[in-house]
Amino acid sequence: MINQLISLSLKNRYIVLLIAAILFAWGFYSINQNPIDAIPDLSENQVIVFTEWQGRSPQIMEDQVTYPLVSNLQGIPKVKSIRATSMFGMSFVYIVFDDKTDIYWARSRVLERLNYAQRLLPEGITPTLGPDGTGVGHILWYTLDAKGIDLGEQRALQDWYVKFGLQTVPGVSEVASFGGFEKQYQISVDPNKLNYYNIPLSQVLKAVKSNNNDVGGRKFEMNGTGYIVRGLGYIKSIQDVENISIGTINTVPVRIKDVAAVQMGGDLRLGIFDENGEGEAVGGIVVMRYGENADKVIHAVKDKMAAMQKGLPPGVKFKIAYDRSDLIERAIGSVKHTLIEEMITVSIIVIIFLFSWRSALSIIIQIPITVATAFILLNAFGISSNIMSLTGIALAIGVIVDNGIVMVENSHRNLSIAQEKERS
Template sequence: MVQKLIEISIRNRYVVLVLAVALFIWGIFAVNKNPVDAIPDLSENQVIVFTEWMGRSPQVLEDQVTFPLVSNLQGIPKVKNIRGSSMFGMSFVYIIFEDNVDIYWARTRVLERLNYAQRLLPQGVTPTIGPDGTGVGHVFWYTLDAPRMDLGEQRALQDWYIKYGLQTVPGVAEIASFGGFEKQYQLVVDPVKLQFYNLSLMDVMNKIKANNNDVGGRKFEMSDMAYIIRGLGYLKNKEDIESIALINYNGIPVRIKDIGSVQMGGDLRLGIFDENGEGEVVGGIVVMRYGENADKVIKLVKEKMKEVEKGLPEGVHFKTAYDRSDLIDAAIDNIKEKLLEEMIVVSLIVILFLFHWRSAISIIIQIPLTVAISFILLNAFGISSNIMSLTGIALAIGVIVDNGIIMAENSYRNLAEWQEVKSKKVKIQK
């Protein structure tokens, strides 16, 4: 079989040459199309359902949130396993699909079931689906260099400006904020005054909710002009909260400031984010979308950060905390160096032992051609260019070179023997 294949290739050398050139061109396009990453994605094909119910114990969340969700999500087709986890104030459900299932088809099926499972959960509890990223999707981390701003102002800038700007980058699934304080209005109530005015905490909460609202009116015409009436009631500062009336006590309105104090503070934190032991910082994590090109996404994020930085307050700049493109570039540079080194070494060895430059060229041509064809196969099987795959290609180059040297040396030996036999026949005839 191999001998016939070699004979056909020798007799149709131009056809073989055209096929080699076509495969090489196809391989170049495959190299540009193949996703580039540093770490192979070996995570499971999963969809995460997250539910928040603050203040509840893990047992309450397990009974009233996690168990109903797991029970109703079990009927989804092509599901391998469903795992539930409950903790203080939060519930996580992991739906593991088969490896050949499209991730967006899986997310659609989960959403359909969640619409049905919503009625089984307590009032006000809404489950949400996590971002369409993977466990290795954290491709870029950044922090804010803002020495003139406190941590609360930095977190507000991150959540309400920077995050929305970077989320528009193609291939980004989520910008996860970290560090700092999430600003909130805090009402410190005096229980003695509540008891004196016969009020409960629910009365106070309901009054604040009812006063933080805009109401619509109607349109009327007067003097050939049309006017739209609406009531403006959204709270804008802590003074507005302090002025909310709770009850009427002996003809005198009792306001929020009469039963407690309102202050601006930060939400409860379970940890801090410290940078190199130099203090707390605020920043974000860029989560790449499933199946995207990590190198391309990072480049687009950096370009977008330059645009977003123009709108930041004076003295505020971005600092890079983690950039996977450095590892990606190092892996690509390594394979390029290996290719060049092996081409040079092979040429010297073949020329030194065979003294035949055409044999050296035939072996050198095999290396880039084989690498180009390997990228065609990587795209066909959905494998990205990462440390594992590129290392495999680099190791395989040695086998390719060995085969080329053995074939060239064997051909050279057979030709020499054939010439020797032919010369003997000529002498006998004479």
């Protein structure tokens, strides 16, 4: 069989060269299309359901949130297992699907079940899906270099400008903010004053909620002109909160500032983010969407950062804390370096021992064609270019070269024997 294949190739050498050229062109196209990452994604094909219920103990979360969700999410097609975790004020449910299941099909099936399970949960509790990323989706960390700006203002800048801008980059699933203080209006109620005015705490809560809203009116016409009536009620300052009326005593309104102290503060924090021991910092984590090209997404995020830099306050700059593209480029550069070394080494060895540049050229041509063909198979099986796959290709180059040297040397030996027989 092998002899017939070799004979057929020798008789149709132009067809063989054409096939090799087609494989090389196809492989070069596959190299550009293949997702590039540094770390192989070995995580499970899962969908995460997150539910928050502030102030509840883990046992209550388990009984009233986690258990109803798990029991109703069972039975979804192509599910391997369901795992759950309950903690203080939070519940996590992990639905693990078969490896070949499309992740977005799985997410839509989970959403269908959540619409049904919603009625079994306590009032006002809404479960949400986690981002459509994987465990290795954290491709870029950044901080804001904003000297002279307090942590609350930095966090507001991150949450209301930077985060929304970076989430528009194709391939980005989520931008998770960290550090700083989440600004909020804090109302410190004096229970003695509430008791004096005979106003329950629930009435204060209701008044704040109802007064922080715009009210729609209707249209009326006057002198042939139409007017739209609406009430503007959103809170814009501390004074707006202080002047909210919560009741009346003998036709005299009782306001928030009569029973409480209002201030601008930060939400409670469970930790801080320190950068290199230089103090607290504010920034974000860019999470890549499932199956995207990490190198391409990182460069797109950096381009977006450069465009958003113009809209930042004076003196505020982006500072990269973690960038996976450096590791990706080093991994690719290692393979390129190995290819060049192999080609040079093979050329020197063949020319020295066989004194034939044509033989060296025939071996060198095999290397890029074989590597390009490997990327065709990587795309076919959905494998990205990462440290493991590129290392495998780099190791296989040695086998390819060894095989080429052995075959060329054997051809030279047989040709020499045949020429000696003809002379004799």
